[in-house]
Structure formats: structure tokens, C-alpha cells
Amino acid sequence: MSPSVPLQEMIRAIRSARTQCEERGVIQRECAAIRAQFRQADNGGRSHNLAKLLYVHMLGYPAHFGQMECVRMIASPRYSEKRVGYLGAMMLLDEKQDASLLITNSIKNDLSNSNQYIQSLALCTLACMGSAEMCRDLAPEIDRLLRASNSYIKKKAALCAVHIVRKVHDLGELFTKAARSLLTEKNHGVVHGAVVLITELCERNSETLERFRKTVPDLVQIMKGLVISGYSPDHDVAGISDPFLQVRILRLLRILGRNNEGASDAMNDLLAQVATNTDSTKTVGNAVLYETVLTVLDIKSESGLRVLAVNILGRFLLNNDRNIRYIAMTSLQKIVGTDHNAVQRHRGTIVDCLKDQDASVKRRALDLSLALVSASNIRSMMKELLSFLSSCPPELRSQTASGIFNAAERYAPSQRWHIDTILHVLTTAGGDVRDETVPNLIQLITNTSELHCYTVHKLYRALLSDISQLKVWAPCFFFKLKNVLSAFKPCTYMSVVQVTEDDVLDVLETVLQSHMSFPSTRGFALTATMKLSTRITENVDRIRSIVSIYGSCIDVELQQRAVEYNALFKKYDHMSLFCSAAICIWMHLNNVQSAGLSPPLCGVSQVCDLLDLLGGSEQPLQPSPALGSTAPPMPVSTANTVGGDLLDLLGGLEPTPITPGLTFRYIHTKNYRNRKRLTVYEKDGVTVTLSCEKQSDSGLTVTLTASNSTESDIRGFTLQAAVPKSVQLHMKAPSGDSLPARGAAKVTQMVVLNNPNKVA
Amino acid sequence: MQFMLLFSRQGKLRLQKWYVPLSDKERKKISRDLVQTILARKPKMCSFLEWRDLKIVYKRYASLYFCCAVEDQDNELITLEIIHRYVELLDKYFGSVCELDIIFNFEKAYFILDEFLLGGEAQETSKKNVLKAIEQADLLQEVHSVLLQFSAL
Numbered sequence: 074m075s076p077s078v079p080l081q082e083m084i085r086a087i088r089s090a091r092t093q094c095e096e097r098g099v100i101q102r103e104c105a106a107i108r109a110q111f112r113q114a115d116n117g118g119r120s121h122n123l124a125k126l127l128y129v130h131m132l133g134y135p136a137h138f139g140q141m142e143c144v145r146m147i148a149s150p151r152y153s154e155k156r157v158g159y160l161g162a163m164m165l166l167d168e169k170q171d172a173s174l175l176i177t178n179s180i181k182n183d184l185s186n187s188n189q190y191i192q193s194l195a196l197c198t199l200a201c202m203g204s205a206e207m208c209r210d211l212a213p214e215i216d217r218l219l220r221a222s223n224s225y226i227k228k229k230a231a232l233c234a235v236h237i238v239r240k241v242h243d244l245g246e247l248f249t250k251a252a253r254s255l256l257t258e259k260n261h262g263v264v265h266g267a268v269v270l271i272t273e274l275c276e277r278n279s280e281t282l283e284r285f286r287k288t289v290p291d292l293v294q295i296m297k298g299l300v301i302s303g304y305s306p307d308h309d310v311a312g313i314s315d316p317f318l319q320v321r322i323l324r325l326l327r328i329l330g331r332n333n334e335g336a337s338d339a340m341n342d343l344l345a346q347v348a349t350n351t352d353s354t355k356t357v358g359n360a361v362l363y364e365t366v367l368t369v370l371d372i373k374s375e376s377g378l379r380v381l382a383v384n385i386l387g388r389f390l391l392n393n394d395r396n397i398r399y400i401a402m403t404s405l406q407k408i409v410g411t412d413h414n415a416v417q418r419h420r421g422t423i424v425d426c427l428k429d430q431d432a433s434v435k436r437r438a439l440d441l442s443l444a445l446v447s448a449s450n451i452r453s454m455m456k457e458l459l460s461f462l463s464s465c466p467p468e469l470r471s472q473t474a475s476g477i478f479n480a481a482e483r484y485a486p487s488q489r490w491h492i493d494t495i496l497h498v499l500t501t502a503g504g505d506v507r508d509e510t511v512p513n514l515i516q517l518i519t520n521t522s523e524l525h526c527y528t529v530h531k532l533y534r535a536l537l538s539d540i541s542q543l544k545v546w547a548p549c550f551f552f553k554l555k556n557v558l559s560a561f562k563p564c565t566y567m568s569v570v571q572v573t574e575d576d577v578l579d580v581l582e583t584v585l586q587s588h589m590s591f592p593s594t595r596g597f598a599l600t601a602t603m604k605l606s607t608r609i610t611e612n613v614d615r616i617r618s619i620v621s622i623y624g625s626c627i628d629v630e631l632q633q634r635a636v637e638y639n640a641l642f643k644k645y646d647h648m649s650l651f652c653s654a655a656i657c658i659w660m661h662l663n664n665v666q667s668a669g670l671s672p673p674l675c676g677v678s679q680v681c682d683l684l685d686l687l688g689g690s691e692q693p694l695q696p697s698p699a700l701g702s703t704a705p706p707m708p709v710s711t712a713n714t715v716g717g718d719l720l721d722l723l724g725g726l727e728p729t730p731i732t733p734g735l736t737f738r739y740i741h742t743k744n745y746r747n748r749k750r751l752t753v754y755e756k757d758g759v760t761v762t763l764s765c766e767k768q769s770d771s772g773l774t775v776t777l778t779a780s781n782s783t784e785s786d787i788r789g790f791t792l793q794a795a796v797p798k799s800v801q802l803h804m805k806a807p808s809g810d811s812l813p814a815r816g817a818a819k820v821t822q823m824v825v826l827n828n829p830n831k832v833a
Numbered sequence: 834m835q836f837m838l839l840f841s842r843q844g845k846l847r848l849q850k851w852y853v854p855l856s857d858k859e860r861k862k863i864s865r866d867l868v869q870t871i872l873a874r875k876p877k878m879c880s881f882l883e884w885r886d887l888k889i890v891y892k893r894y895a896s897l898y899f900c901c902a903v904e905d906q907d908n909e910l911i912t913l914e915i916i917h918r919y920v921e922l923l924d925k926y927f928g929s930v931c932e933l934d935i936i937f938n939f940e941k942a943y944f945i946l947d948e949f950l951l952g953g954e955a956q957e958t959s960k961k962n963v964l965k966a967i968e969q970a971d972l973l974q975e976v977h978s979v980l981l982q983f984s985a986l
Contacts, residue, residue: 080940081937084936084937085937088936117982124940127939127940128939131847131848131849131939132846133846133861151977151978152973152974152977153974153978156944156970156974157940160940160943160944160947163850167851167854167855167856168854169854169856188973190966190969190970190973193966193970196951197947197951200951200952201850201851201852201951201952202854204854225966228956228957229951229956232951232952232954232956233951233952235952235954236952261958261959262956262957262958262959262962265955265956265958266954266956269954307959307960307961307962308958308959310914310918315958316911316914317911317914317915317955317958318958320908320911324906324908356910356913356914357914359910360908360910360911360913360914363908363910364908364911367908395877395878395879395880396879396880396881396909396910396913397910399879399881400881400909400910430875430877430878431877431878431879432878433878433879433881433882433883434879
């Protein structure tokens, strides 16, 4: 066919443009010329113009003004114009455009044209971009062509019918009979089209599937013909006779044999024959084998055949060609659930594929390896997975880490091994560990109390050596800090390394100052430093200085914390123990809440923590009342107010959901359930007790009684209280404002609290 | 098959055949993103990849990348064979095909593709038959254009 000279000239002109700007200029000129030509009457160059436009369109420039021209060209009697017109329609029009409906009539006419090449143009276009309406209109025509035309048209009509069925499922009924008869044709193209059509029909409709089961023997016959027959030059590809048709037939057999014993039996022999005879040196052979394996694994095949199939996959795994290994692993992934043992035999090869260069292969190998982990091979698999983690591409890291955690959780042979594994993962890829896994880890470490010191030692060492992976395991570390100092001295597992308080503080300071730390990490570090103040006896000043630096930090969260902690230092020295306990609980619950774990669970553990912190006694807590201080806006104080506590203790006797928030501190211990009268303050001879009475569902009356056991009177004594915002407080007048000496008389004050929102 | 793209090493599209209804804008976006992804891959890597929710099969022949997006149930290895068959057809037709042939005769590349694939599926499994059909169609076009010239005289 002679080339279109005007087209080629234009292409040359565009390609010779040296800059984008120049190219645009050339194209604009050309498009203007084309537009002018379109408006003119019919001339000989219409097809050239449209071809030029299509080239411009392919470069990415707008070409919608060519749509009507396409419609006109399709209607032209000249073949050259029709050809380009239909090409334009396929490129410029899609079914969403209105112009596509205009060509329906042309297509209809062309389908009945005497010339088969014109018919084929119409069929091709319909199959490529036919909309549902067009399909409905033209379906009878296609059916007619399926029955009575030459094989050139029949094969195209079959694929056109496939498209129609995909667009309008109901029309499948129309083609069933014709499809059946096409199977008996000699022409490979027609048979191929028929097989594709039948596959489509069976996938859509289970009744049709039942009907077509009868064709299994015919299909087996055709396949046998292909496999056994001698060399056929027309269809041969590297020694395989018509692999495209073979693959399609195998796919159809898969659908027909699924869940059906009879059909599966009928194809057993054939599948075995194909599996053993097909030459697997070239990709073609492997393509056929692959399809065979998929079919064998999907139908109700006998066990011998299944073993054969899995062995073929095993052979694929050892193939040098990366593509083959990839698809082998994809297939094994599908059957790892059902034929687990068979796949286990190839575990070695799969694990080797983890070291492959290609990322897709690595991903597949990872999925499969994680699926193959079991109690018996956990140790060796974990070794491989951990070494993979250190060298794997970044996009796979978080998946690997989660997979390792899951596997470790399910099959860990010992606690220590589990913790070792977790620590290893954290040190190698801490930054990629998903946030949801963190609470689980914390929980795990919390539960293995006997290994606390071991864990902490390892974390400390790791933190010293590499500050970069801080994000995730900082929280783990810091939550366990209260055990740090006690843990550092006696430790059975590791060599005794004398770690002083200064060392720990050094580490924390480094964390705080490192530019690689996230704000959340810094927050944790700050809290940890605070908590340390309850344990450390000598370096409290250092802690204070560290904390106060952050009082002017840019980050709001850090600044708030630092300021709060500073206030704690200044005002509640004696309460430091309590405060840190409160913070500890709140922080823990806060984080746990946000991680979605159930609060009551943690409530119980918090009790233990708290009591442990205070020396493990059943003494009542000494909440400091807001005596002598007004309630500042700082949230810290509200926790230590009488009102707040009372509500917590008595208004919320049932475990209620804990709402995290800075203005809220919740101390929930069982001790207070039974006490009606408790001593809340006892210092320097002044004792304050309170007793409560529940008035209503949301109201509470508290009676504060103050007495003085010192030698002198106390004058100007006032009680003040602050409560959370959702609670209303009403203080009645006190009975007096001086406390006579030696408990001669008491001052009482009534406080009415109302908790309309039932805040716990 | 959902679509087939041919593009050069510089990312210029030489042929795009879409078998699914998508707007121009969507097509452009998919082409751009996919081309970037494939060009970023190293030479020895696997020919298959999962991109968005599609299975992509691609192969490089000299300076051109042939890339197909297939459905989940499709056999990737046979898709590689389909790509290879198309290259063979182009080669036979143009006689030792190179990228320039496809640039300057893009409409013929489309015609050949349309004789080999229909609606995303292979329609003719014999190389000889495909080439014969194209030859005949070309002849028809010649005859028609000669007739046209005669009638214009």
C-alpha cells in the first residue's frame, strides 16, 4: 500500500521541530489547514487529512473537531476513506460521546456489505467501542453473520458477540446455539473465537454453563488433535501447535470442570498428557503448561494429577527466567491454603527467591514465605525473614515487619525469642513498623514481666547505638522506664553493666535534642524524664532543667507538657510520686484508648502499676486538695481537686469508658468504693476529711470537715475546690473560718456537685 | 485485554489501542503514569507487574516498549506470546521493522493490529492468514484509489 505522502510530510515537519513551542506552532498550522479542508466539499485528500489529525491526536493535542468528519468518512463508499474513518472512530470516539450513536447506521449497512473487508471494518469497530445501545441494535445482525458467512467473517463475528455479551449480559441467550455449532469448524480462528465466546457465556450464566458441559468431549478431542498432531506450519509456534487456541481451550475446560466430577474425569487423561508432553524450554511451552496447571488445580482432579501440577510449579520455581518464577509463586499463593504440604516442599526455593533482584519477585516470595511459616519451621524462617528485612526495598518493609510480628505472635517458641525478634525488627526497621502494631508490642512487653530487665537492657543498648530508628520503640522504652533503675542492677541474662542515672539522662537528652526525633517521640521522652524524677534521687535538678527548656518550645504539645511538669515540680514536690502515677496512668490509657484497646482491661493493670509505684500498699491516695490555691486553668490541678476526684470515685463506681483529654484525670481504684468518709489531707496537724452522699443520679453532696490538732489556732482558713468544666460546683458557706487548736471544734463546709453529663 | 500501548524510551506514545470505554482525559492520565512506571524499571526485571488494579505485561523490543493491560484471569505468558506475534507481523509487513516505520506508518500499524486482535482477543492464530488479509485489504484500497483517480479524470 503506498504511503500517504501528505501525512508523512507533516510527520517529518513535526519531528524536525526543535522545541516544544515550534512543534506547537507547526501543529496549530496543520490543524487549521485540516479544519479548512474538512469544511470544503469532497476532495480526494480526505483520508489523508483525517490521518494527519489522528497523528496529531496521538501526540496529545485536542482533536475533537475531527469527530464529525469520522462519521462522514465512515459513510463514504470509498474503502480508503472508510478505513481511516473507522480508525478515527475507534481513536476519537468512545461510547460516552454522542457522536458514536451516529455511526450505528453506517455500521449496520456495512455489516451487510458484499465485500468482506468492509464487513470486517464494521465488526472491528463494533467490538472495540460499541456501546450498549449499539450492541442491542446490531446483535441480530451479528447472530446472522455467525451462522452464514465465510470463516473470515465468522471468526470476527464471534469476538464481536463476546463484546456484545460483555456489554449487555442478557443477549447471551441469542448466541448460545450459534456458538455451539462453531466448535465443529475446521478453521482455527473460528474455533478460537467460538471458545472465547463460550467461555464468556459460561462465566456469565450458570445455566448456560450446564448446557455447555456436554461439549467437554469435543473440546478434549480438539485439544488432543492439537497436541498429538504433527507439525502444522500454519499454526506452529516453537514446536507447539497453535498455543493460543490450546490455552483458551484449557481455560474453558477449567470453567466447565470446576465443581463437577463428571467433566473433571473426562479431561483427566488429556491434562496429564499435555502436562507431560509439552516442551517447556520456551516461553510458549511454559504458557501452555501454566494454563494446564491452573486448570488441574481448579477442577476436581485426582491426586496424582495434582501432585504432577505442583511439581511443575516447583520446576518453574527453579527456572532461570524470572517471569516463570513470578507466575509460579503467584500460582502457589493460590493453593497454599489447600495444598499446604505440597507447597512446603518447595519452601527452600521460595525463600531463596527472597534474595532475587526483582521487586515483583521479592514481593511474591514474601507473601508466600509468610504464608508458609508454621510452628515447625518458625526459627529458620524467621532468620530468613529478618535478613530479608535488612535488605528489602522500602515499599515492602512495613509489610514484612507486620508479617514477622504476626508470625512471631502465633508461633513464638519462647517469650525471650519473641522479644528478641521484636527488638531485632525494631532496630532494623523501626521507622516502617505500622502504628497499629505498637500497642500490641507494649502489651506483650508488659506481660512478660520476668524479662523486663532483659528487655530494657537491650532497648537501652540499642538506643545508645542508633538513635535513628526512634519513632516506634521510644514509647515502648519509655513506658517501661519506671523499671529502669531497679532493672539495671540485677540482671541474669546480660552482663552487668553499671548504668548510672546520669547515663540514662544523657540518653534522654540526646533523644530530646536530636533533630531526627518526631514530636511524639520528644513528648514521650519528656514524660519519661518526668517519671524518672520519682525514681532518681540525686539528679532531680538536672531533670528540672531539661524539662524547663521545653517550656518555650515551638511545638504546642511539648510546651504544654513542659509547663505542666514544671508546675508540678514547683508546687507539689511532695506529691511528685502521686502525680507521676497519675500521669503514668493517664498517658497509658490515653495511648491505649487511641489504639482501641478496652480501657477496663488497662484499668486493672493500672491499679497494679499505681500501687506498685507507691510501694504497693493499700493506703488511700493522698490527693492534694486545692487548699490555698485557686484552680488555675492548667489541667494539672484539676486532677488534684477534691471535686474531680470525688466524681471519679463515687459518681463513677462502675467502670466507665475513659475519655482521654488533658483536662481529665481518672484514678480508679477499688479501694474507694466502700469508704464513705475519707481523709484527704493530713499535714502539719491539719486534717481534712470528706464524706459524700449521693443525692440523685447526677448530684452529690460532699461534706468537708477540717480539724486542727496543732497547739495553735489557725485563722483565715478557707477551702476551695475546682472541678472539670462539665461538672457544676456549688459551695455553701463554711461554718467558720478558724480552726481552734487541738481539735476542739471542726469547720465544716458543704459542697454540692452536679454532674449532669455523667462525666466519669 | 484492556489496552495496549507502544511507547519509546523517551516516553513518547507511538500507538495506543483501548478496548475499554474511558474518556480522553483518563486515557492520558493512565498512559502517562504507566509509561513512567515502566520506564523506571531496570532491564532485567520481571515482565509482569501489578499496577493499580491491573495486571501489566510488557516487553521491550529495541527502542520500543510494548505494554498490555490484561484481566485477572488472563494468562500472562500467552500475552507475552501475543506481543511477540504482533511484532513478528509488523516485521514481516514492513520488512525488518524499526521504530521509524511505526511512526511514519502508524495507521498501518493499527490496521495490522486490528487484523490480529479484535475486541481485545486474538482473532487469527495463523500468522500467514493475518498477513494475507492485510495484503488483500491494502489491494482493495489501491484499487479503490485508482478508480477514484480515473473517475476524477
